[in-house]
Amino acid sequence: MQVSVDPEELKRRIEAGIPGSSAEVTGDGHHFQAVVASPAFAGLSRIAQHRLVYDVFGAELGDRIHALSIKTTAPTEAAR
Amino acid sequence: MSESQISDAIQAAIAENPVILFMKGTPDAPACGFSARTVAVLQSLDRPFAAVDILPDPRIRQELSALSGWPTIPQLFVDGELVGGCDIVMEMYQSGELHELLGLDATAGEQAGEEEPAPGAPLTIENRL
Numbered sequence: 234m235q236v237s238v239d240p241e242e243l244k245r246r247i248e249a250g251i252p253g254s255s256a257e258v259t260g261d262g263h264h265f266q267a268v269v270a271s272p273a274f275a276g277l278s279r280i281a282q283h284r285l286v287y288d289v290f291g292a293e294l295g296d297r298i299h300a301l302s303i304k305t306t307a308p309t310e311a312a313r
Numbered sequence: 314m315s316e317s318q319i320s321d322a323i324q325a326a327i328a329e330n331p332v333i334l335f336m337k338g339t340p341d342a343p344a345c346g347f348s349a350r351t352v353a354v355l356q357s358l359d360r361p362f363a364a365v366d367i368l369p370d371p372r373i374r375q376e377l378s379a380l381s382g383w384p385t386i387p388q389l390f391v392d393g394e395l396v397g398g399c400d401i402v403m404e405m406y407q408s409g410e411l412h413e414l415l416g417l418d419a420t421a422g423e424q425a426g427e428e429e430p431a432p433g434a435p436l437t438i439e440n441r442l
Contacts, residue, residue, distance in 0.1 A: 279401045280383075287384050294384045300347065301385075303400050 237262030238298060243290075250289035263299040274307035282307075320376040323365075326436065327390050330363035332415065335377055336387040339437075340364050347399035351387045354406045360415050363436050391415065 240258040247256040247269055254271035267286060274282045282305040290298055327333055332355070338344030340352045344366075355362050367373045367386055378384055381395045389396045391414055396402065405411040412418065 279404065280395060280397055283397065283401065284382065291384075302347075304404070 236297075238265075240265055243267065243298070243301075247286060247289050251285055264302075265298065265300065266302045266304075268304045268306075270306045270308045272307060274305050276307075279305065316372055316376055319370070319372050320380060323373070323377055323380060326363065326365060327393055330390075330436075331392055332360060332362040333365065333390050334362055334387055335365045335367050335373075335390075337366070337368050339366050344368060345386070347385075348387045351389065351399045351402050354402055354411070355389075358406075358412065358415060358417060360417060366437055369437075 238260075239262075240260045243260070243265055244256045244258040244267075247258070247267060248254050251269065251271050252273050254269055254273065256267055256269045258265055258267045260266060269286055271285075273285065277285075283303050286303050286305065287294060287301075290301070294301060323335075334340075334351060334355060336343060336345075336348035336352065338348055340356070343349035343352055352364070365373070367377065374386060377386075377388065381388055381390075383395055383398065385398050387398055387402075389398070389402055396405070396411075396414065402411065405414065
């Protein structure tokens with residue numbers, strides 16, 4: 234069993250890694266769900282949006298972070 | 314078998330199959346909840362798809378992710394393009410975008426796959442090599 238990871242750590246790292254983002258991360262220490270909003274997502278495909286989030290964690294995904302489920306929104310689009 | 318041969322086989326499989334899912338396990342026996350959910354969505358659409366189990370050789374996943382730039386499994390490709398993993402496939406299914414992408418009518422849901430004969434058993438990367 235891997236060492237448990239605090240969802241708060243993931244939240245802080247996403248918010249630090251993606252400009253202007255706000256993230257809500259829940260999880261059991263191994264499997265996480267992240268809801269991320271950032272103007273950086275505007276105009277990007279879902280693939281590109283999710284890649285930005287994956288890129289924050291790199292090789293930790295599938296290893297230290299066993300699974301990360303992602304939902305992304307671009308707040309500027311939602312506000313219109 | 315070398316890494317580059319595996320990579321070539323993956324690229325060939327993606328090129329030859331209009332809808333192909335790289336997953337953990339098989340459609341009949343998925344080995345991961347994310348793969349299971351993605352398979353369930355595809356099966357509900359009644360559209361034939363190829364499936365590749367990435368578990369038999371760790372290099373399959375390694376080469377696939379190197380090609381796609383996508384770190385996680387499953388990965389769905391349609392017409393040679395990466396669509397996404399479980400989260401994106403679920404979102405697109407719920408919004409009707411997946412039906413559109415696969416050339417299905419989201420409202421009717423009956424008229425799937427007539428034009429294309431279903432491939433037989435899902436292929437695996439092994440039987441290509």
